[in-house]
Amino acid sequence: MKQLKQFAFIALFLGTSIFQGCKKDDRPEAEPELPQAERKGIYVLCEGLFNANNTSLSYFNYEDRSLITDKFASVNGRGLGDTGNDMKIYGSKMYIVVNVSSTLEIVNPHTGASIKKLDLKQNNVGRQPRYITFNSNKGYISNFDGTVAVLDTASMEIEQYIKVGRNPEQMAIANGKLYVANSGGLDYPNYGNTVSVIDLKTLQETKKITVGENPRGVVADQYGDVYVLSTGNYADVKSSMTTIDSKTDQVKTAVNFSGGSMVISGDYGYIPASGGKLKVFNVKTEQLEKENFITDNTKITSPYGLAVDELTGEVFVTDAKNYTTGGEVFCFDKEGKKKYSITVGINPNNVVFINK
Template sequence: MERVVAIILIICLNSCQKDEYFGPVYPSNSDEVSITPGNLIYIGCEGNFQFNNASLSVFNLEDETIQNDIYKRTNNKQLGDVLQSIIHHGDSLFLVINNSGLIRILNDSTFEELAIIEGFNSPRHMLMLNDKKALVSDFGGGALSVVDLVSNSITNQIQAPEWTERMVLIDDMIYISNMKDSSILIIDALSFEKIDEIQLSIEPSYLFSLDHKLVIAGNAKKGAKLISFVKSGALETLAEFNNRISGSALYDSVGYFLLNNTVKMINLRSQNEGQFSHTAQTPYSLYVDESGIYISDVIDYLSRGKVLRYDASSQLIQELETGLIPQVILR
């Protein structure tokens, strides 16, 4: 699947207490699902294309245990073919299963399946517009799907470029990655009419909202760039990297960028920078929140992967064994 697209500023985050690394955390071999209530980190594992072996892992921050294959063990069936992305909305998880052409809705603590939204071509990412409506991007179908969250069905299709990816809502306008043409499509969030399309010099793999501005991170022909865009149409290059990035995240105004051996960080307000080295063999994605910096390692794409958890001072705390090709990480 597409892989085109971090020293926290210690001064900003050094209030977090440093934990000692105590080795890898292995999941229980039991088939019984037992999740202790608490703060959970959800890890979506793509699985291998056309092997129907995508899976969901759950890491509990309270007792620091991880459980794999949660969906299958709870619902007695396979999750599907290629888990592309996950949205956590209210008390539900929306799992976008790319090659299966559907979205599974799960309870966020019991993991029981609540509903299935079907009829997609090759869904990629989901954007919640409100409690009743969402937008889903797509690969190869040339359309964005409008989803009714009450009936859990597709109610409308909007003509769009062949390959759309991530989306972000800023002030009643939706910004959408057009991967094929390296541009940003802008549509009205109410009418879904096209407002504009902005051509870029990078693949717009990661989109963020900061101070009512769109921030875009992605790879160029050589290296990678971080760009900001404002409503006036002005583009500003905030940073350039000599190497390509395989993941990016924004947390507390700090941008994180995953490279082969390092995570680079830039405070997008102060412009202070930093970096630290990581030990992932094949870094694949990145997630950051107050509980740590999480880097997924897909190893060789055939073995069970790992998620490396670093603390605020960039020290490795834990290695979490997951399913195949851990990709999406969220709270």
Template sequence: MKARSFFFGALCMLMMGATFTACSDDDDDNRKNDEGSQVELPNQRVYILNEGSYQQNNAGITFYNPTLSSPIIEDIFFKQNNAKLGDTGQDMIEYNDFIYVAMYGSSYVTKLNEACVEQARYNFTSEQGQPRYLTAENGKLYVTLSSGHVARLDAHTLAFEKMVAVGKNPEQLLEEDGKLYVVNSGFGKDNRLSIIDLKTFDQAEQVEIFQNPEKILEANDKIFIQGYGGDYPNYTYPVVIYDRATRTYQEIGKGTHMAEYNDVVYVIYSETDWTTGTSTHTLYSYNARTGQKNNHPFLQMPEELKNRTLYMLSINPDNGEFYIGSSDFTTNGDIYRFNADGTLKEKFASGGVSPRKAVFID
């Protein structure tokens, strides 16, 4: 009897041990890369990059908890690093559990952990140019530069490796099937899409598209490009699908902002009367799987937002929630958070001037 009791007791202990081990493994899976953090942060995080005002050294990153269980932290970069982020925050991405930020005015790229503690920094020379936009692939960070080049950095150390000439004033870029696709605005004068083979990274092919392109994204293996369509003031704001096989493109509408979620591209076309500072917005979506355009607005905008200047459209890749940033270019902006069905969930202060980009950590 005692032997039987011992057997069942040992079995129970083994089962409890397995349970504790599983819980411990779960904790390890959810543990964030927070070394050096001055504050305790939840697992779910949204970071808002506030561009700031040019040459005012007032760019910053705001922390927001989407579960609403902890307060917003304005300028968390300063809190964590005891230093200002710098001048003109241009782009921010997440890659391999780290955050990368391109600072256009301050001419550097920084690598942060998931708590916004700085890990490394690369300062570009005046000959290399100022950083614009970022993408990462296979341990490399690619940066468009105002000098007309794309730079390749080691994503771990931020050591500079090489740069390739593309077009004038390259803007956004993306990787697709081992190639980089880079749009060149040329300050309104360029009309080329540059294509770089990442295996060689030595020369860019050039394909003529429309004038003054700015943004590029991928949905269902299709490439979407948005831009101005001309130099100032002759803007037409085309949004096109680029066909990689034929190297041609087809316009699907007008747009000033676009973002992708679950192979659907969401577009906002904003027209602003700069004499009054008021805007009107047209919203539509395009399903990249079916090729169908839906002209029904995907957001139920509150009245106060309908006439404000929109500066940011970001979508949470985990749940499809929309984050819309507004700006008057001088005072702190606001963020409007919408559910995936387009209903307004919350409005909160962005914590800085001109909110430009959101990165989601889960």
């Protein structure tokens, strides 16, 4: 579920990003110039409306430029459920986290067919899963009940639950450890301010690191740093970014920063910002490199999700528009110029890439 995004997303990006430091060493509007790499197409997860049970999965086929606005329903004869929150491909399977329904849908990405659906509940009470990440044939799913589920990707069974902090959100893996943002996001105004560190060998929480208030976004770079994006309390406590050295688990920097998510590709982190901009942060130099990645004046109303195609360098930005009707997905080339856009379902939040 993205309840918090439904009422707080606009406020989240009203500030101005501040970075300091130094560092380590429907159908396209026009016929797009499609990638020559081995991509078959993209899936777009559209979370729908909270408690409306209308999550959808759009599929855009690069080969014939066809668009199916709800691939999952057309293939399986049923919907995904209520409030799809995260989606990733690992190995030969695609994993879709459905928050309000408290399910994990495991899908064949080439056909859209469901392989298995797991209920993430305790005593028939939903755990409210949020995000999923993977390492060494294990999946890790954060749940708003204060746990991280450990999934065996071969057996497709949950092996155990690890207790962390309140209302965990995004996670990142670095140096054999899983970093989990404990947002406390359902306890307004008593938000959390820690990141749990889980040893992936023992599957035990080893410590909690203090960060900014209401941490939600967590991402790791190739140099061993973990970035934690905290949204504050939307009043007197401002949003911030904390950088953790994963080798020592010590906080390196903590600066004011307006944003709730960052996607890193190579040395560059892409951050949605106010005014529909997409800031570019260089994780190697730890400097803000561009105020806006978009160079052709393309207007994005409500940036909601980001993805970067590592094969082509294309940057995909999802636009939730007014959060109640159909959204749009924009594809930009490496120079920040729009290539095409497609119209999809309500509140698109994730894009994944399908190989041939």
